[in-house]
Amino acid sequence: MPDQSSFKIEKMVKFRNFPPIxxxxxxxxxxxxxxxxxxxxxxxxxxxxxxxxxxxxxxxxWTLANYTDIFSKTPYWVAYVRSFxxxxxxxxxxxxxxxxxxxxxxxxxxxxxxxxxxxxxxxPFWTNYLIRAYSWQIILxxxxxFNEILKVLNIIETPISILYTHVATEVGFTHFYMVLMTMLxxxxxxxxxxxxxxxxxxxxxxxxxxxxxxxxxxSLPGLIVGSIFxxxxxxxxFVAPSILGGGKKPVFTQMVVDEIQGTVNLSMxxxxxxxxxxxxxxxxxxxxxRVESITAGSSTG
Amino acid sequence: xxxISVELRHVTKAFGEVHAVRDLTLQVQPGSFLTLLGxxxxxxxxxxxxIGGFERPSAGExxxxxxxxxYESSTQRQTNMVxxxxxxxxxxTVGQNIGFGLKMRGVKKAEIGKRVREMLDLINLSDVYxxxxxxxxxxxxxxxxxxxxxxxxxxxxxLDEPLGALDxxxxxxxxxxxxxxxxxxxxxxxxxTHDQEEAMTMSxxxxxxxxxxxxxxDTPEKIYGDPQTLFVxxxxxxxxxxxxxxxSEHPDIVDFEDNRGQIFKLKKDSLESAPVGKQASLVVRxxxxxxxxxxxxxxxxxxxxxxxxxYSGSIVRLVVDRExxxxxxxxxxxxxxxxxxxxxxxxNPDAGSIIL
Ligand SMILES: Nc1ncnc2c1ncn2[C@@H]1O[C@H](COP(=O)(O)OP(=O)(O)O)[C@@H](O)[C@H]1O
Ligand SMILES: [Mg+2]
Numbered sequence: 001m002p003d004q005s006s007f008k009i010e011k012m013v014k015f016r017n018f019p020p021i022x023x024x025x026x027x028x029x030x031x032x033x034x035x036x037x038x039x040x041x042x043x044x045x046x047x048x049x050x051x052x053x054x055x056x057x058x059x060x061x062w063t064l065a066n067y068t069d070i071f072s073k074t075p076y077w078v079a080y081v082r083s084f085x086x087x088x089x090x091x092x093x094x095x096x097x098x099x100x101x102x103x104x105x106x107x108x109x110x111x112x113x114x115x116x117x118x119x120x121x122x123x124p125f126w127t128n129y130l131i132r133a134y135s136w137q138i139i140l141x142x143x144x145x146f147n148e149i150l151k152v153l154n155i156i157e158t159p160i161s162i163l164y165t166h167v168a169t170e171v172g173f174t175h176f177y178m179v180l181m182t183m184l185x186x187x188x189x190x191x192x193x194x195x196x197x198x199x200x201x202x203x204x205x206x207x208x209x210x211x212x213x214x215x216x217x218x219s220l221p222g223l224i225v226g227s228i229f230x231x232x233x234x235x236x237x238f239v240a241p242s243i244l245g246g247g248k249k250p251v252f253t254q255m256v257v258d259e260i261q262g263t264v265n266l267s268m269x270x271x272x273x274x275x276x277x278x279x280x281x282x283x284x285x286x287x288x289x290r291v292e293s294i295t296a297g298s299s300t301g
Numbered sequence: 302x303x304x305i306s307v308e309l310r311h312v313t314k315a316f317g318e319v320h321a322v323r324d325l326t327l328q329v330q331p332g333s334f335l336t337l338l339g340x341x342x343x344x345x346x347x348x349x350x351x352i353g354g355f356e357r358p359s360a361g362e363x364x365x366x367x368x369x370x371x372y373e374s375s376t377q378r379q380t381n382m383v384x385x386x387x388x389x390x391x392x393x394t395v396g397q398n399i400g401f402g403l404k405m406r407g408v409k410k411a412e413i414g415k416r417v418r419e420m421l422d423l424i425n426l427s428d429v430y431x432x433x434x435x436x437x438x439x440x441x442x443x444x445x446x447x448x449x450x451x452x453x454x455x456x457x458x459x460l461d462e463p464l465g466a467l468d469x470x471x472x473x474x475x476x477x478x479x480x481x482x483x484x485x486x487x488x489x490x491x492x493x494t495h496d497q498e499e500a501m502t503m504s505x506x507x508x509x510x511x512x513x514x515x516x517x518x519d520t521p522e523k524i525y526g527d528p529q530t531l532f533v534x535x536x537x538x539x540x541x542x543x544x545x546x547x548x549s550e551h552p553d554i555v556d557f558e559d560n561r562g563q564i565f566k567l568k569k570d571s572l573e574s575a576p577v578g579k580q581a582s583l584v585v586r587x588x589x590x591x592x593x594x595x596x597x598x599x600x601x602x603x604x605x606x607x608x609x610x611x612y613s614g615s616i617v618r619l620v621v622d623r624e625x626x627x628x629x630x631x632x633x634x635x636x637x638x639x640x641x642x643x644x645x646x647x648x649n650p651d652a653g654s655i656i657l
Contacts, residue, residue, distance in 0.1 A: 193386070193388065195384050195386060195388035196388050196390060196391075198355055198382075198384070198388070199382070199384060199388040199390075199449075200390075200401070201355075202353065202355075202378065202380075202381055202382045202450075203381070203401050203402035203405055203449065203450075203453065204378065204402050204405035204406055204453070205401075205405045209405060213390075213401075214390060217392045218391070218392060294392065
């Protein structure tokens with residue numbers, strides 16, 4: 001044994017860092033909640049996805065059939081790609097719209113109006129998600145507000161069908177998640193030390209270069225975290241695609257629902273759900289690592 | 302005009318109701334080290350920021366090398382600033398930080414790399430090129446900030462309390478390095494601090510600011526030895542102040558009568574005019590006052606009782622009570638007096654200075 005005493009001390013230190021028992025007792029309700037209502041169901045879904053359903057009943061027979069089905073049958077693939085594309089589009093749209101907004105709130109709007117703007121932005125979110133989705137129906141329908149306005153302005157004669165297409169889904173996604181994106185972008189922009197911008201200017205950078213050299217890179221953590229959120233939430237959303245997008249071109253979540261409500265194939269639904277979770281996990285891991293590497297240095301200055 | 306580096310003419314800056322700088326006029330010689338010294342909130346940073354082109358004066362004019370500031374053009378700047386919190390770009394390496402100014406000027410990559418390394422050698426930090434700012438100590442960050450500003454070879458460098466965040470030991474060392482660097486490079490430094498010791502050791506010229514006004518612009522010796530206002534006298538070092546009036550004027554001596562009717566004699570050379578009968582204050586530094594035997598030979602003498610004797614290093618601070626008036630005297634630590642002894646203290650006409 002090399003240095004016995006130091007080994008002992010190290011062990012003691014480790015032991016001391018270990019939280020006391022009452023800490024665990026304290027968080028027990030939360031842990032139990034997590035375990036019962038989150039971990040267990042996910043585990044259950046995972047297990048069920050490797051079983052099969054025969055005559056509407058779950059049969060305990062381990063198989064990869066569900067997965068080979070998903071990977072070999074076009075409708076699943078098409079729905080998956082559709083979901084992925086819709087979610088990515090939502091990310092791009094909300095980023096493009098939210099970035100200038102967040103920039104304006106952080107750097108242009110006088111400080112005393114900032115809070116007011118934020119509240120105005122969050123206010124619609126006190127309304128239920130479903131109700132907001134139905135409100136968009138009123139606006140986007142063939143005889144809805146949007147088409148009526150275009151008609152009055154003599155821009156169109158026959159209404160453009162937006163409702164029950166994925167354009168409407170996208171409108172919903174963007175509206176619902178843009179605020180989140182704006183908040184996250186704003187908070188990372190607001191954290192930028194104003195002296196950095198002055199320093200850049202002092203060293204000869206114009207407005208545009210200051211933006212690309214300083215502000216944009218330092219706002220990346222907000223942009224990435226925001227994108228992750230928007231992606232995950234739109235990828236997993238069922239409400240907007242159903243209420244606004246209709247069912248003609250189903251997205252992945254709708255396939256899951258169909259498997260449960262239509263064919264009552266629990267194991268297939270589970271396999272689809274597992275694929276969704278894995279997709280989300282991959283996105284999370286890929287991008288969060290990127291955020292970590294960016295934010296490593298941002299704590300100073 | 303060409304032989305003045307920076308000139309401010311009646312510069313005023315108001316933020317709404319707050320007057321941060323009032324009617325400030327000063328000139329800085331090329332290659333000199335000017336320090337703006339004053340308590341916090343007196344307008345030092347605002348003055349510096351106006352010279353740096355970050356704020357526009359509400360009134361008055363600023364000239365750098367005889368020209369007014371080019372606010373619009375970011376690459377034609379004549380000054381560079383070292384920020385109080387360094388303002389290093391957290392997402393860029395040390396090398397990228399220092400090379401930033403050159404990159405903005407379209408200098409070639411290879412050339413930037415070469416000059417950044419030269420700069421790092423100059424500040425004795427050759428091995429941190431690829432590190433991130435947060436991996437450096439405070440003192441190292443400070444040097445990088447300095448290098449980033451100096452690489453552009455500005456004729457005027459502005460420094461806003463650049464050593465304020467460092468601990469005393471590193472501060473002392475960097476004070477020396479800064480001063481050396483400044484005289485080697487021959488760049489005009491305009492330096493802001495609230496630390497009077499720092500100002501004294503580094504500056505060629507000190508401008509004392511108070512409540513947005515420039516109280517006195519002088520060499521450190523003059524600022525300390527011949528303060529023009531009571532504020533300057535009190536802000537720089539400690540002093541005894543006697544209130545009174547000017548009694549009479551001789552060829553090179555002025556008689557000052559304090560409120561108790563005692564006459565003190567003073568050399569006249571520090572006073573431009575000595576209006577007889579005018580209210581004035583006499584300032585005498587504690588270390589200029591002699592005690593006991595030495596005092597007996599002095600022209601101006603006071604009787605008093607030693608009230609306190611405080612040791613601090615090689616000197617002792619005596620607090621002498623002159624019938625209710627406390628006088629501070631610094632003496633050699635070997636002095637053989639102790640409370641509550643009655644002693645004589647005194648000084649010669651060349652020691653005190655009068656503030657009108
Ligand atoms: N941007 C500003 N808006 C309003 N008041 C300011 C601003 N900058 C400085 N001031 C005020 O001007 C005065 C001088 O500030 P400053 O120049 O920072 O002083 P110092 O650097 O000597 O501590 C202070 O009263 C400060 O509150
Ligand atoms: Mg300041």
